[in-house]
Amino acid sequence: MMAVSKRPTPPIVAMVGGGQLARMTHQAAIALGQSLRVLAVSPDDPAAQVSPDVVIGAHTDLEVLRTAATGAAALTFDHEHVPTALLDTLVGEGVKVYPPPEALVHAQDKLVMRRKLEQLGAPIPRFTTVTSVDDVDAFAAAVSGPVVVKTVRGGYDGRGVVLTRDLAHAREVVASYLADNVAVLLEERVSTRRELSALVARSPFGQGAAWPIVETVQRDGICVTVLAPAPGLSEDLAGAAEQLGLRLAADLGVVGVLAVELFETTEGALLVNELAMRPHNSGHWTMDGAVTSQFEQHLRAVLDYPLGDTRPIAPVTVMANVLGAPQTPVMGLDERLHHLFGRIPEAKVHLYGKAERPGRKVGHVNIVGTADCDVNRVRERAERAAHWLSHAEWTDGWDGHSADD
Ligand SMILES: Nc1ncnc2c1ncn2[C@@H]1O[C@H](COP(=O)(O)OP(=O)(O)OP(=O)(O)O)[C@@H](O)[C@H]1O
Numbered sequence: 001m002m003a004v005s006k007r008p009t010p011p012i013v014a015m016v017g018g019g020q021l022a023r024m025t026h027q028a029a030i031a032l033g034q035s036l037r038v039l040a041v042s043p044d045d046p047a048a049q050v051s052p053d054v055v056i057g058a059h060t061d062l063e064v065l066r067t068a069a070t071g072a073a074a075l076t077f078d079h080e081h082v083p084t085a086l087l088d089t090l091v092g093e094g095v096k097v098y099p100p101p102e103a104l105v106h107a108q109d110k111l112v113m114r115r116k117l118e119q120l121g122a123p124i125p126r127f128t129t130v131t132s133v134d135d136v137d138a139f140a141a142a143v144s145g146p147v148v149v150k151t152v153r154g155g156y157d158g159r160g161v162v163l164t165r166d167l168a169h170a171r172e173v174v175a176s177y178l179a180d181n182v183a184v185l186l187e188e189r190v191s192t193r194r195e196l197s198a199l200v201a202r203s204p205f206g207q208g209a210a211w212p213i214v215e216t217v218q219r220d221g222i223c224v225t226v227l228a229p230a231p232g233l234s235e236d237l238a239g240a241a242e243q244l245g246l247r248l249a250a251d252l253g254v255v256g257v258l259a260v261e262l263f264e265t266t267e268g269a270l271l272v273n274e275l276a277m278r279p280h281n282s283g284h285w286t287m288d289g290a291v292t293s294q295f296e297q298h299l300r301a302v303l304d305y306p307l308g309d310t311r312p313i314a315p316v317t318v319m320a321n322v323l324g325a326p327q328t329p330v331m332g333l334d335e336r337l338h339h340l341f342g343r344i345p346e347a348k349v350h351l352y353g354k355a356e357r358p359g360r361k362v363g364h365v366n367i368v369g370t371a372d373c374d375v376n377r378v379r380e381r382a383e384r385a386a387h388w389l390s391h392a393e394w395t396d397g398w399d400g401h402s403a404d405d
């Protein structure tokens, strides 16, 4: 008798959120013979455009979440906005929610996160809760320096973070949040040398893996460039940051990718800024610059597969975000790509299928350096490529019609 060959039935991972992180996770799922199920708000969302398995609905609706989780080996996230109570219900019904709700809350609520990190002895900026405007004076006096006001929940891309100018400004910001019943906390403004990110992954089995520590460059509260690995970081500090990432993943019971955003202070110490429990902007470089990308790793982790090799494949990789220009160029994206590839053939482009709007993350470019490359030159080329894609302008004034490069 002839064996009847059947199509394989790969496990289904369901991801809440249809943004670019889900889109790139789907891309990794395809290589593993899988297809990511996506819970999206609209069929137009970046991941909903590309996955054949889409549930449309609100991530705050239990029935919608149940539909997404039915038959899935794991339910995971491209953002942190699902209320904990709904996730607890799903866990009670036997859904494998990864990261588990009791871990995820540390990426949802900055106050819960700060308190937990304090309890775990992780280094953090001084902070306090606020119930009245007068708390601002007391805290500013205690830290004797400028303060940062942060919404406890719901901030992203620097929204919900105000680096205040002075005491009067801080009081004003706090008063306005309190008047709207928005919970905020206060933090000391850290004098930073730069910002770093420790990206790790952890599986339910307990395996952990860490990528090299990277430097993240922010503009207006948004990550614009990532240098991997962080240039000139001492082995001691890099090792300490990796160990911190792995320890936090284990202590918090994270499953999947964990990004630990860090400040390197002017004194050379590390402080934890915040946590994200999903693939993260600071890990986009891994798509082209590491043996295992963060997206594949996230899938491996939530499916409890052995984790992949996190080593970089080059001495340096630079990621530059493509952020919508103040004025969308007349030249179409297709033509911009054409020109980009003509001038910077080594650019690895990742576009998210999003409409261009000022400051919106619509894609990123990775450039993987060669053995003898200079990180500043790789950075310049990656940033030039990203700027060209969003603005249709060469930052060095190059004119393709009249010059050779
Ligand atoms: N205590 C602080 N001292 C100095 N700078 C800070 C402080 N807190 C935040 N910042 C700056 O603001 C940026 C955004 O802050 P944070 O990461 O807390 O906000 P977010 O909106 O939740 O960010 P994300 O875009 O990562 O979700 C940081 O990357 C850093 O540049």
Ligand SMILES: [Mg+2]
Pocket: 261, 273, 274
């Ligand atoms: Mg942040």
